[in-house]
Amino acid sequence: MNYTADEMMTVAAARRLRNGAVCFVGIGLPSAAANLARLTHAPDVVLIYESGTIGTRPDALPLSIGDGELAERADSIVSMPEVFRYYLQAGRVDVGFLGAAQIDRHGNLNSTFVGGSYGQPRTRLPGAGGAPEIAACARETLIVLKQEPRTFVERLDFMSSGGYFGGGSSREASGATGLGPTAVITDLGILTPDPVSRELTLSALHPGVSVATAVARTGWPLRLAATIITTPAPQEHELRALRALMERTRAAHGATMN
Amino acid sequence: MGARRMTLREAVAAFVHDGDTVALEGFTHLIPFAAGHEIIRQRRRELTLVRMTPDIVYDQMIGMGCARKLVFSWGGNPGVGSLHRLRGAVEQGWPAALQLEEYTHAALAAMYQAGASGLPFAMLRGFIGNDLPSVNDRIRTVACPFTGETLAAVPALRPDVTIVHAQKADRHGNVWIEGIVGAQKEAALAARRVIVTVEQFVDELRAPMNAVVLPHWVLAAVCEVPGGAYPSYAQGYYRRDNGFYLGWDAIARDPQRFLAWMQRHVLEADDFAQTLALLGRAPSQVPA
Numbered sequence: 001m002n003y004t005a006d007e008m009m010t011v012a013a014a015r016r017l018r019n020g021a022v023c024f025v026g027i028g029l030p031s032a033a034a035n036l037a038r039l040t041h042a043p044d045v046v047l048i049y050e051s052g053t054i055g056t057r058p059d060a061l062p063l064s065i066g067d068g069e070l071a072e073r074a075d076s077i078v079s080m081p082e083v084f085r086y087y088l089q090a091g092r093v094d095v096g097f098l099g100a101a102q103i104d105r106h107g108n109l110n111s112t113f114v115g116g117s118y119g120q121p122r123t124r125l126p127g128a129g130g131a132p133e134i135a136a137c138a139r140e141t142l143i144v145l146k147q148e149p150r151t152f153v154e155r156l157d158f159m160s161s162g163g164y165f166g167g168g169s170s171r172e173a174s175g176a177t178g179l180g181p182t183a184v185i186t187d188l189g190i191l192t193p194d195p196v197s198r199e200l201t202l203s204a205l206h207p208g209v210s211v212a213t214a215v216a217r218t219g220w221p222l223r224l225a226a227t228i229i230t231t232p233a234p235q236e237h238e239l240r241a242l243r244a245l246m247e248r249t250r251a252a253h254g255a256t257m258n
Numbered sequence: 259m260g261a262r263r264m265t266l267r268e269a270v271a272a273f274v275h276d277g278d279t280v281a282l283e284g285f286t287h288l289i290p291f292a293a294g295h296e297i298i299r300q301r302r303r304e305l306t307l308v309r310m311t312p313d314i315v316y317d318q319m320i321g322m323g324c325a326r327k328l329v330f331s332w333g334g335n336p337g338v339g340s341l342h343r344l345r346g347a348v349e350q351g352w353p354a355a356l357q358l359e360e361y362t363h364a365a366l367a368a369m370y371q372a373g374a375s376g377l378p379f380a381m382l383r384g385f386i387g388n389d390l391p392s393v394n395d396r397i398r399t400v401a402c403p404f405t406g407e408t409l410a411a412v413p414a415l416r417p418d419v420t421i422v423h424a425q426k427a428d429r430h431g432n433v434w435i436e437g438i439v440g441a442q443k444e445a446a447l448a449a450r451r452v453i454v455t456v457e458q459f460v461d462e463l464r465a466p467m468n469a470v471v472l473p474h475w476v477l478a479a480v481c482e483v484p485g486g487a488y489p490s491y492a493q494g495y496y497r498r499d500n501g502f503y504l505g506w507d508a509i510a511r512d513p514q515r516f517l518a519w520m521q522r523h524v525l526e527a528d529d530f531a532q533t534l535a536l537l538g539r540a541p542s543q544v545p546a
Contacts (some may be wrong), residue, residue: 019497027337050363052436063500064336066286068491071437080285080310080441084364089383095513110386112360118393124348126334126341128312128361132388175408176386223288253500 003234005187006146006243008206010036011234013097013144021094024087024134027065029144030097032245033185035061036039038243040249046075048093050130052083060252061245069252086131088137091177096138098161099145101125102153105199105220107163107181108144109135110156118158128160135161135174147186149219164198171198188214189231199223206231261477262432266455267529269479271381272294273451278418279293279329281449282315283369285440286336287413287493290423290455291315292486292530298322299525308417310366310441312488314506315343317525320356321516327357329415331366331485338503344511352513358391363395365412370441373443374450384410408463420449423487424472425494427456428463431474437493455483455496483533 003011012032017023018119019042027049035058038045047054053067055075057240062070067250078086080241087093100109111131115122141163145151146245163181171180180198184191190204202214203225215222264272265457269538274280274297297305300381301324307316308329313336319325321343333344340357347356361369368380381400391397391410400411426434433454435442446452459482463470471473474480485495489502525535 051287052440053438062337063503064286064498066336067500068287068437068497070429070491071287071493073475077438079439079443080363080367080446084367089364112389118389118405121349124316124333124340124345127330127332127360128362128388129332131365132362132386132390133382133384136386137383159389160386165387171387174386175383177383253504 001234001236001239003239005206007239008215008231008234009144009185009187010242011238012190013042014186014238015096015144016142016183017045017097022048022092022099023095024048024050026098026131027062029099031061033144034097036238036242037243039245040238045151047128048083048087050083051222052078052080053077054078054083054087060248063253084133085228088133090161091137091139093134093138094140096134096141096178098131098134098141098143100143100161101247102151102156103143103145103184104153104156106167107193107200107253108156108159108165109143109161109163110158113190114160131161135163136178138178140179140182143181143184145184145186147188147214149217149218152217153219155207164193176185188217192225194223201225202228204229205253206233207233261474261480262481263431263459264481266292266296266483269453269481270300273453273478274302274419276302277304279306279308281415281417281420282443283420283422283440283442283445284487284490285310285311285438286498287438287440287491288304288423288435288442289313289490290313290421290486291490292455292483293421293453294319295524295530295533297324308365308415311336312344313396314503315340317343318520320344320347321353321510322520325356326354327359329361331361331363334405335507336505342507343516346513347454358475359396360394361412362388362390363409367395367441367444370444370448373416374444375422377411377414380409381409382386384423384530399473402431403539415448417445417449419451420445420454421453421455422446424453424491425456425492426458426460426463427454427480428482429459429461430479431477432470433472433477433480434463434465434469435472435511436469439471441473446472447476450480453479455481455486457484457492458482459464459484472483483530484528485539488534488539
């Protein structure tokens with residue numbers, strides 16, 4: 001079956017989520033990947049959205065993080081203080097699944113503003129919401145976003161959520177309780193942290209993508225892993241599940257969603 | 259003491275004043291749009307608006323010049339993109355400059371909890387790897403007296419007025435809320451005055467034992483406003499109108515189009531029932 005780069009990205013991200021994991025899900029690409037995992041190899045994954053819906057199994061992807069669909073299909077609905085204090089801060093979350101507007105070579109994220117200063121931003125973004133504490137407290141984080149020079153930047157305009165901070169052991173020194181980002185899944189491949197420097201290195205490419213393309217679409221000098229594997233192409237059952245999910249989502253919202 | 263039944267117009271006139279700190283809570287669900295519109299119609303000014311997610315309701319209030327300051331933790335149109343009137347105020351100072359006091363969700367929820375608890379501040383393991391403390395001097399640290407661990411400290415929130423929307427209230431004003439509850443209970447109990455709008459007054463709630471989350475005597479006023487959370491939703495009554503959220507992007511992007519929309523649907527409407535009628539959404543027709 002033919003597939004798009006976006007489909008490859010979502011499938012590759014979904015595969016990183018192991019069955020049975022407790023996963024705190026961001027809206028957008030992470031939500032698509034986490035639900036695809038649930039509908040394919042990980043039926044027992046526990047999805048938590050920051051609206052306090054725990055163990056939810058939406059039939060279509062929610063537009064907002066608190067659509068009624070998430071509540072109706074949840075095992076439990078808890079308040080905001082509970083979901084952040086009792087579940088996330090207390091260490092009950094295995095995986096945080098995040099996106100962002102900008103990422104740097106150490107997996108730190110910006111979702112606050114781009115250009116100018118905090119007080120006089122060129123483009124004010126929505127802000128961090130639940131992400132900073134998810135990035136700090138989830139046992140590990142997975143990050144999914146498209147790879148473009150304006151997104152993969154040499155220097156963040158603002159640090160909203162911590163990855164490996166300045167690299168090396170600086171995350172451990174920060175007081176963050178989780179391990180940090182274990183993979184960044186893009187439309188081109190997968191970046192994983194070097195075990196010592198903690199710099200994101202290209203360790204997988206999706207079929208048909210060249211190293212040169214990945215380097216060109218990264219705003220810092222991209223390091224390459226000693227061995228770069230090729231991601232297995234999406235299988236038919238993965239694509240069917242993803243397309244059916246997106247079709248249900250389009251029907252549910254009456255408008256297009258990417 | 260006790261909740262007085264009144265119209266929303268009366269409640270806003272009595273309890274929301276210029277310069278107040280006002281929290282309209284409800285996390286995606288049960289957003290008190292009717293109350294926001296009434297505040298706009300009554301031309302309240304210089305408000306400090308508090309909400310975890312400003313959403314379209316604060317985009318409208320900011321664009322109509324009600325606010326001088328925003329306390330928040332995520333300011334987007336969920337699943338759609340920007341709140342353009344919020345951005346207009348921050349990036350261009352239109353219609354007026356807007357001061358930001360920005361936190362994270364975990365922190366703001368804890369700040370309501372501290373306010374509701376009568377404590378001066380909240381602590382959390384927060385803002386690790388986050389630059390907000392460099393632009394918000396109300397985010398500080400405290401050392402645990404037992405372990406020495408450094409924790410983030412944020413001030414308690416004590417709104418002058420909190421307004422929430424709920425499904426039902428009984429004849430005394432006891433309030434039933436179900437579904438996604440966000441930080442509504444904490445925001446209400448943190449406030450000096452609480453206004454609750456409900457879908458429906460009923461004689462007796464006959465609620466499951468834990469579904470009455472606000473007893474009547476903590477409220478200042480309770481108002482029946484069917485459809486009062488539209489275009490957000492009320493579980494069991496009507497669904498979120500995701501099409502409205504998608505369509506708002508184009509309306510809010512253009513300040514003149516925004517003003518015309520607000521003039522026609524809010525300022526020229528007598529009340530929220532008329533707004534819903536203008537939008538072709540009589541409350542009884544909003545599908546559950």
